[in-house]
Amino acid sequence: MSLEHGGNINAAARRFGIPVQRWMDLSTGISPWSWPVPLVPQHIWQTLPYPDGELESAAADYYCCDRAAILGVPGSQYALQHIPALLRRGRVAIPRRGYAEHRLAWRQAGHQVVEYVDGAMLHDLVLAGRVDHALVINPNNPTAELLSSQQLQETHQRLGASGGWLVVDEAFADTGQDTSLASLCPVPGLIVYRSVGKFFGLAGIRLGFLLAPASLCAQLQSAMPPWSLSHPARWIGAAALRDRAWQEQQRQRLQRAGRQWLQFLRDAVPRLRFAATDLFASGAGEAAYCEALFQALARRAVLSRHFEAIAGYSVLRFGLPPAGVENVARLLREAVEECECESP
Numbered sequence: 001m002s003l004e005h006g007g008n009i010n011a012a013a014r015r016f017g018i019p020v021q022r023w024m025d026l027s028t029g030i031s032p033w034s035w036p037v038p039l040v041p042q043h044i045w046q047t048l049p050y051p052d053g054e055l056e057s058a059a060a061d062y063y064c065c066d067r068a069a070i071l072g073v074p075g076s077q078y079a080l081q082h083i084p085a086l087l088r089r090g091r092v093a094i095p096r097r098g099y100a101e102h103r104l105a106w107r108q109a110g111h112q113v114v115e116y117v118d119g120a121m122l123h124d125l126v127l128a129g130r131v132d133h134a135l136v137i138n139p140n141n142p143t144a145e146l147l148s149s150q151q152l153q154e155t156h157q158r159l160g161a162s163g164g165w166l167v168v169d170e171a172f173a174d175t176g177q178d179t180s181l182a183s184l185c186p187v188p189g190l191i192v193y194r195s196v197g198k199f200f201g202l203a204g205i206r207l208g209f210l211l212a213p214a215s216l217c218a219q220l221q222s223a224m225p226p227w228s229l230s231h232p233a234r235w236i237g238a239a240a241l242r243d244r245a246w247q248e249q250q251r252q253r254l255q256r257a258g259r260q261w262l263q264f265l266r267d268a269v270p271r272l273r274f275a276a277t278d279l280f281a282s283g284a285g286e287a288a289y290c291e292a293l294f295q296a297l298a299r300r301a302v303l304s305r306h307f308e309a310i311a312g313y314s315v316l317r318f319g320l321p322p323a324g325v326e327n328v329a330r331l332l333r334e335a336v337e338e339c340e341c342e343s344p
């Protein structure tokens with residue numbers, strides 16, 4: 001089964017009959033500013049990537065965790081897709097709205113999914129012993145809900161007491177380190193997924209990390225085909241993770257751009273209720289309105305990410321605009337006006 005994801009400009013071009021080059025892609029949470037990849041040395045292209053520990057050391061330093069708790073994977077997608085099969089079958093709490101690959105992976109691995117709407121509901125489920133494991137996306141994509149590290153640690157302790165796991169997807173956590181659980185790893189019962197795709201704007205190299213007890217890292221590693229991480233991905237990833245000056249500049253730039261984007265969207269689309277991370281803003285509203293706005297934007301070659309309706313409400317997610325707010329402001333206002341004219 002394959003799920004729909006953001007960033008598929010080719011599909012949008014076919015669907016709306018607009019050439020690929022004309023689209024403005026706001027449908028992902030990938031930073032519009034990427035770590036500037038230098039010329040990759042010839043031997044990196046030429047030789048097989050036998051791990052030399054350099055990538056894992058750079059990652060351990062960056063995530064402030066133990067070197068033994070880290071496994072590089074071809075995108076955090078790889079880890080989140082394969083880890084559920086390595087855990088004891090049970091009932092797992094999964095956000096009703098969240099990156100849908102998690103639900104698919106846990107179901108396919110034979111777990112029973114118990115949905116939660118928000119952090120408060122997760123807290124109740126765990127307290128009442130109604131789940132064995134919990135999956136938290138922190139901050140959540142697309143709702144942008146952010147749980148405190150205190151709540152996560154309490155959840156971890158409660159689940160751990162009966163041998164359960166807390167699994168935290170921190171794909172969008174790079175700008176808000178204080179809620180991250182990465183630095184606690186390794187600790188029994190805790191798994192953290194990290195991505196190099198979003199904050200570093202390097203989704204194309206397919207690089208992410210599993211942070212988990214060493215035995216689980218070893219289990220996943222032994223199931224991976226040899227050389228699963230390409231040599232350029234290992235080389236680029238290690239250099240990006242060590243570039244502290246760029247990371248600081250990127251953090252500030254994203255925080256500033258994220259604030260402006262959220263403010264603009266709140267003003268421009270008052271019929272949606274917005275919440276945001278530094279990498280995207282999501283607006284919740286009536287399903288018919290979201291669908292109409294998605295279409296009106298697409299006719300103007302602006303691709304947003306439209307999430308399915310749940311109980312009559314949908315979500316439109318908008319990644320940061322590549323060339324600033326001004327560039328997209330007119331198109332967004334036009335699309336909103338068109339939807340107002342269409343509504344009864």
Ligand SMILES: Cc1ncc(COP(=O)(O)O)c(C=O)c1O
Nearest residue numbers: 075076077099141171195197208
């Ligand atoms: C919440 C979340 N986790 C994980 C992923 C997978 O990202 P990657 O495999 O590029 O690290 C995505 C991709 O969009 C995501 O939204």
